[in-house]
Structures are given as C-alpha cells and as structure tokens.
Amino acid sequence: MTKPDLGVTIGSMAMKNPVxxxxxxxxxxxxxxxxxxxxxxxxxxxxxxxREPRQGNPPAHRTVETPAGMVNAIGLENVGLDAFLRDKLxxxxxxxxxxxxxxxxxxxxGFAECARSLDGTDVAAIEINISCPxxxxxxxxxxxxxxxxxxxxxxxxxxxxxxIIPKLTPNVTDIASVAQACERAGADAISLxxxxxxxxxxxxxxxxxxxxxxxxxxxxxIRPAAVYRVHQVAQAVEVPVVGMGGIWNANDALExxxxxxxxxxVGTALYADPAAGNRIVAGIREYLQRHGIRQVSDLVGSIQL
Amino acid sequence: xxxPHTSPPPGTQAPSGSGPLRLQAEVLExxxxxxxxxxxxxxxxQIVTTAQxxxxxxxxxxxxEEIDRPPSAALLRRPYSISRLRPPDGVExxxxxxxxxxxxxxAKAAGESLDIxxxxxxxxxxxxxxxxxxxxxxxxxxxxxxxxxxxxxGLGVRVILLAGAETDEKIPFRVERPQxxxxxxxxxxxxxAEVTFVSESVEGVRITEVVQxxxxxLPGEGAAMFAVGPRAMLKRLAEIARGGLPxxxxxxxxxxxxLGACRSCVVPARSAxxxxxxxxxxxxxVFDASEIDWERLTP
Ligand SMILES: Cc1cc2nc3c(=O)[nH]c(=O)nc-3n(C[C@H](O)[C@H](O)[C@H](O)COP(=O)(O)OP(=O)(O)OC[C@H]3O[C@@H](n4cnc5c(N)ncnc54)[C@H](O)[C@@H]3O)c2cc1C
Ligand SMILES: Cc1cc2nc3c(=O)[nH]c(=O)nc-3n(C[C@H](O)[C@H](O)[C@H](O)COP(=O)(O)O)c2cc1C
Ligand code: FES
Numbered sequence: 001m002t003k004p005d006l007g008v009t010i011g012s013m014a015m016k017n018p019v020x021x022x023x024x025x026x027x028x029x030x031x032x033x034x035x036x037x038x039x040x041x042x043x044x045x046x047x048x049x050x051r052e053p054r055q056g057n058p059p060a061h062r063t064v065e066t067p068a069g070m071v072n073a074i075g076l077e078n079v080g081l082d083a084f085l086r087d088k089l090x091x092x093x094x095x096x097x098x099x100x101x102x103x104x105x106x107x108x109x110g111f112a113e114c115a116r117s118l119d120g121t122d123v124a125a126i127e128i129n130i131s132c133p134x135x136x137x138x139x140x141x142x143x144x145x146x147x148x149x150x151x152x153x154x155x156x157x158x159x160x161x162x163x164i165i166p167k168l169t170p171n172v173t174d175i176a177s178v179a180q181a182c183e184r185a186g187a188d189a190i191s192l193x194x195x196x197x198x199x200x201x202x203x204x205x206x207x208x209x210x211x212x213x214x215x216x217x218x219x220x221x222i223r224p225a226a227v228y229r230v231h232q233v234a235q236a237v238e239v240p241v242v243g244m245g246g247i248w249n250a251n252d253a254l255e256x257x258x259x260x261x262x263x264x265x266v267g268t269a270l271y272a273d274p275a276a277g278n279r280i281v282a283g284i285r286e287y288l289q290r291h292g293i294r295q296v297s298d299l300v301g302s303i304q305l
Numbered sequence: 306x307x308x309p310h311t312s313p314p315p316g317t318q319a320p321s322g323s324g325p326l327r328l329q330a331e332v333l334e335x336x337x338x339x340x341x342x343x344x345x346x347x348x349x350x351q352i353v354t355t356a357q358x359x360x361x362x363x364x365x366x367x368x369x370e371e372i373d374r375p376p377s378a379a380l381l382r383r384p385y386s387i388s389r390l391r392p393p394d395g396v397e398x399x400x401x402x403x404x405x406x407x408x409x410x411x412a413k414a415a416g417e418s419l420d421i422x423x424x425x426x427x428x429x430x431x432x433x434x435x436x437x438x439x440x441x442x443x444x445x446x447x448x449x450x451x452x453x454x455x456x457x458x459g460l461g462v463r464v465i466l467l468a469g470a471e472t473d474e475k476i477p478f479r480v481e482r483p484q485x486x487x488x489x490x491x492x493x494x495x496x497x498a499e500v501t502f503v504s505e506s507v508e509g510v511r512i513t514e515v516v517q518x519x520x521x522x523l524p525g526e527g528a529a530m531f532a533v534g535p536r537a538m539l540k541r542l543a544e545i546a547r548g549g550l551p552x553x554x555x556x557x558x559x560x561x562x563x564l565g566a567c568r569s570c571v572v573p574a575r576s577a578x579x580x581x582x583x584x585x586x587x588x589x590x591v592f593d594a595s596e597i598d599w600e601r602l603t604p
C-alpha cells in the first residue's frame with residue numbers, strides 16, 4: 001500500500017499531519033528546541049498571550065501532580081504582545097511548521113487588538129483562549145457563556161483574516177451550544193478541551209496546595225471526559241474540531257479522531273516525553289497502514305454508534 | 306537492557322549545541338547509603354563532559370520503553386541534583402525516598418536504564434578571586450555538595466562545610482563522632498573539606514547557629530557562601546549573610562517541564578520593575594541571594 005496521507009486542513013491552515021502541541025505546554029517553543037523535531041508536527045500552538053505582559057499567579061505552588069494528571073494554576077504568565085512579536089514568534093516560526101498564536105484579553109476588544117497585530121504576521125491561525133480557568137477576568141468567564149463566547153469570536157473575526165479557533169472550556173453544562181454560538185460568530189474551527197476546574201488540599205495544613213486556591217486538571221485523567229465533549233461538539237458543528245485532553249499515545253489520539261476531531265493537540269504528555277507528538281504521528285501512520293486506510297481524514301468522526 | 310545506553314530514545318533527535326540532552330542512562334550501581342537514602346551511579350558520558358555543580362537531571366521514573374503508556378503515579382519527571390561525577394562516564398545522584406517517584410527510582414537495579422534530561426539549570430558560580438568557600442547544607446541538601454567540593458578543591462579553594470540535619474539518619478552520608486570535638490562526615494573530609502556536622506537530636510543545635518557563631522573567623526576578602534537546604538534555613542542565612550559574605554542558594558520548587566517553558570516552578574525575584582518571577586528550573590536552581598525576594602518567598 002502507498003503511504004497513507006496524514007494531511008488535514010483547519011480553515012485555510014494545511015497541516016502535514018493532524019498532531020499539534022497544545023497551548024501553554026511548551027511556552028513559545030524555544031526551551032524545548034533540540035529535544036524533538038517539532039517541525040515534524042502539524043502545528044505548534046504557543047502560550048496564550050495578552051496585550052500587556054502578565055506576572056501570573058503567585059507561586060508555591062503553581063502545579064501539583066495528581067493521579068494520572070496534574071493541576072496547574074499558572075495564571076497566564078506571558079511576555080505580552082510586543083515581546084511576543086519581537087522575540088518569540090521568529091524562533092517559533094523557525095521550527096518549520098504551522099505556528100498558531102493563542103490570545104486572551106479582559107474584553108472582546110482586548111482579544112481583537114491581539115488578533116489585529118497578528119494579522120500581518122506569518123502565524124497560520126489564531127486560537128482564542130476563552131477557557132483559562134486560572135484568571136479572574138476574561139478567560140473562562142467568557143467561555144462559560146455562549147453569548148459572551150460569540151461576542152469575543154465576532155470581535156476577533158472582524159480583526160483578522162487568519163483562521164480563528166475558539167478554545168472551549170469543559171466547565172459548562174452544554175458545550176455544544178457554546179460551540180454553535182462560536183461557529184455562528186465566524187469561527188473556522190473549534191478546539192477543546194481546556195483544563196477541568198480542580199482543587200487539591202493539603203490535609204495537614206487544611207489549605208489548598210495551589211497558591212491560587214484552584215486550578216485546572218489536565219493529563220490522562222481527563223481523557224474520557226474530553227473525548228465525550230469532542231464527540232458532542234463534532235456532532236453539533238460543521239467546522240473542524242481540534243480535540244485534546246489527556247492524549248499520551250497514538251491510540252488516545254485516534255479516539256479523539258474517531259470521535260470527530262480533525263486534528264488533535266498534545267499537552268501534559270510532553271512533560272514526560274518531549275517527543276510525544278512525534279511518537280503519536282508515527283503511531284497514527286502505523287494504524288492507517290495496518291487498517292488499509294488511505295487518508296486520516298477518512299477516519300474523522302468514523303465512530304459507529 | 307541491550308540497547309546502546311546513551312542513544313536518545315526513539316523519536317528523539319540528538320540535539321546539537323549546548324542545550325539539555327535527553328538520553329538513556331544505564332544504572333551501573335544502586336546502593337543504600339542510609340535509612341531511606343540511596344545512591345545511584347548512572348552511565349552518562351555526555352553529562353560528565355558538560356555538567357556544572359548545582360545542575361540537575363530530570364528523570365522519568367518508569368522504564369524508558371514504557372514512555373508510551375501513561376502511568377497513574379509519577380506522571381511527571383522528577384528533579385534530582387547531580388551529586389558527583391565519576392569520569393569518564395559516571396554520574397551520581399543521591400536520593401531521599403519521599404513518595405512514588407523516589408520509590409520507583411530507589412527500586413532500580415544495576416543494568417536497568419533511566420530516561421533522563423540534563424544537565425539542567427544554572428549551577429553555582431565560582432568567581433575567579435575566590436579563596437575560601439563556606440558551604441552550608443541541610444539534610445538532603447547535601448546531595449549536590451560532593452560535586453561542588455571537588456570542583457572547588459580542584460581550583461585550589463579552601464572549603465569549609467557546615468552541615469546539619471534533624472537526625473543523623475536524615476542525610477545520605479555516614480556520620481562519625483571521633484572525639485568530643487563534634488561530628489564529621491568522613492566522605493566529605495576525604496574530598497578535602499573541613500567539616501562540621503551537627504544533628505539537632507545529638508548536638509542539639511541548628512546549623513544556622515553554627516554559621517552565625519563562625520562568621521567572625523572568616524576573612525573579609527575572597528570568601529563566599531554556598532547554601533543548599535530547606536527554605537527556612539536559606540532564609541535565615543540570607544539574613545545572616547546580608548551585607549557581608551556573597552551568598553548563593555539552591556532552591557527547590559515543583560516542576561513540570563524542567564526547561565523554563567511552563568512557568569510552574571517560579572520563585573519571587575527582586576528586579577528593577579518590582580514584582581517578577583524567576584524559574585527554579587532554568588534561571589536557578591542556584592540563585593544569588595540578592596536575586597530572591599525573601600519577603601515574598603513562601604516557606
Ligand atoms: C532542583 C532540584 C534538585 C533536587 N535534588 C534532589 C536530590 O539531589 N536528592 C533528593 O533526594 N531530592 C532532590 N530534590 C527533591 C526531589 O525532586 C523530590 O524529593 C522528588 O521530586 C519527590 O518526588 P516523589 O514522587 O518521590 O515524592 P512526592 O511527594 O510524592 O511528589 C509529589 C510531587 O511533588 C513534587 N515534589 C515533592 N517534593 C519536591 C521538592 N522538594 N522539590 C520539587 N518538587 C517536589 C514531585 O516532583 C511530584 O511532582 C530536588 C528538587 C529540585 C527542585
Ligand atoms: C501548565 C499548563 C499551562 C497551560 N497553559 C495554557 C494556556 O496558556 N492557554 C491555553 O489555551 N491552554 C493552556 N493549557 C491547557 C492545555 O493547552 C490543554 O488544553 C490541556 O492541558 C488539556 O490537554 P492535556 O491533557 O493533553 O494537557 C495549559 C495546560 C497546562 C498543563
Ligand atoms: S518546570 Fe516548567 S518552567 Fe520550571
């Protein structure tokens with residue numbers, strides 16, 4: 001059999017394979033450089049940026065490991081838009097694959113300002129982070145409300161021609177309706193899920209272990225919950241879905257694809273294995289060959305119910 | 306394992322330049338050194354040629370070939386200081402077993418391999434004019450000290466080691482009390498350090514009290530202090546040393562990436578623009594005491 005075709009497209013972003021790095025996991029890509037060939041992956045989503053630099057949450061602790069997962073409360077510490085454009089983006093683009101910028105703001109206009117500045121750059125797409133559980137204003141405050149999500153999406157839509165991808169929080173009752181609202185507002189794709197709101201308590205001290213009090217759970221612990229939400233959203237919208245949440249190996253990625261995701265993103269797994277994305281690309285290729293499937297897009301949403 | 310021990314795991318690139326390496330290191334020896342403490346000797350020639358005292362390794366605690374399977378415990382790598390180099394190819398770590406990760410590492414037998422990333426972070430800075438180093442270590446803080454003592458000794462620097470712990474069992478070294486003069490650590494003496502060890506349970510004093518008492522004997526010029534241990538000890542030393550001796554401290558914080566990317570492991574830093582954070586994994590683990598905002602550093 002000829003080599004299977006791993007290519008997928010998300011809006012106008014053509015990817016050589018469906019595997020991305022999730023936002024916030026490896027910063028802007030520079031520190032991980034050399035530990036794997038990130039240019040081999042379909043796309044790299046960089047750490048969420050805001051107009052102004054942010055300090056993030058107070059430390060001790062910002063992350064706590066939990067069974068098959070971790071809870072983080074980084075709080076969107078980032079270098080800000082200007083430093084991002086000047087110092088970080090060029091190095092990220094040098095990896096040689098699609099770079100997706102992730103943006104956040106306190107108001108729809110804050111998001112739009114970031115999008116406008118990115119419009120003239122070489123980023124392949126813009127992810128809209130309306131799902132960060134670790135900031136008081138903005139972030140998840142938008143994502144838990146379908147109307148507010150649509151408002152942010154529309155503001156970003158008006159500011160850029162790049163493909164825009166709202167990233168949803170799982171911490172809602174009806175995720176499909178949030179996805180539909182974003183689609184109507186002009187989203188080219190939907191990505192999900194961000195982390196699940198979570199808390200870890202130091203029993204001796206009777207205090208939260210995270211200085212911020214609460215955080216977001218990621219890693220294999222959330223995978224089945226994320227697969228279900230991806231499936232729900234994929235059935236509710238026409239635009240492509242980027243699925244993530246606990247992906248560790250090719251089998252996990254295939255679950256998301258079969259559930260309806262056109263592409264997947266790998267997060268927490270990178271902390272154990274910086275080459276997890278590359279390993280997953282190889283595993284998906286092997287699966288397609290073994291099953292005689294010519295292109296990965298044939299597998300998207302192929303779940304039989 | 307029969308694979309070449311130092312080749313990068315499948316799917317990884319052999320990185321060029323001076324960035325951190327990822328490699329499979331064979332366990333050459335594993336030995337109990339005290340209750341709950343083990344010494345592991347790893348075969349990692351690439352680390353030997355580049356490592357500096359104070360740097361650490363980020364270790365996957367499960368078998369390297371199981372990286373494709375998500376574990377439910379010890380999902381993240383664990384940071385351990387490079388304790389000593391055994392040229393041409395040996396790297397030692399000393400570990401105190403604390404939880405799941407430590408237990409898994411302590412159970413590794415000679416012949417098994419570890420997936421490690423390193424050397425990571427910034428180690429101790431040794432200024433050219435240094436003639437006397439006072440190393441202060443508390444408990445498992447002694448782990449990176451052998452490497453530092455050896456490096457300083459090689460540079461002809463006189464080394465005074467002041468070490469302390471709650472009990473003799475809380476350090477990865479043998480304690481001797483030859484005469485009424487006090488306790489010592491023979492292995493550290495063999496490396497050329499002038500050692501004072503105090504255990505709170507036997508000598509009944511804290512190491513910071515010893516430091517305070519001995520500060521006056523030190524020359525004003527050419528001396529510096531290097532400290533590794535619990536935050537409370539480091540905080541106290543920062544007060545004691547303020548204005549006088551230059552002080553470098555090695556800090557710990559919970560990590561995810563270990564590379565400076567995720568911003569998990571930050572500590573409050575003093576900087577011109579007011580409040581800012583530095584990462585233990587990349588900016589540290591060794592900091593100049595003046596870089597740290599001690600008021601805001603949580604215990
Ligand atoms: C730069 C650095 C160097 C270190 N060097 C040594 C050494 O040479 N020898 C040694 O015995 N220990 C050292 N430690 C501490 C060692 O990393 C922890 O004991 C170990 O991570 C505990 O893991 P666990 O699964 O056994 O324990 P658990 O308590 O079950 O760990 C739970 C989680 O907390 C984290 N954690 C717990 N304690 C610490 C800590 N003190 N620092 C950072 N993260 C922690 C773990 O990594 C894990 O994510 C060092 C820590 C740092 C940051
Ligand atoms: C330390 C950390 C930082 C993160 N930062 C961001 C971020 O800045 N923006 C964002 O959209 N998601 C962020 N995320 C969420 C991830 O992108 C991803 O949605 C989530 O972790 C689930 O995937 P995983 O289980 O594979 O990690 C972060 C996750 C972690 C663990
Ligand atoms: S552990 Fe990720 S920045 Fe230090």
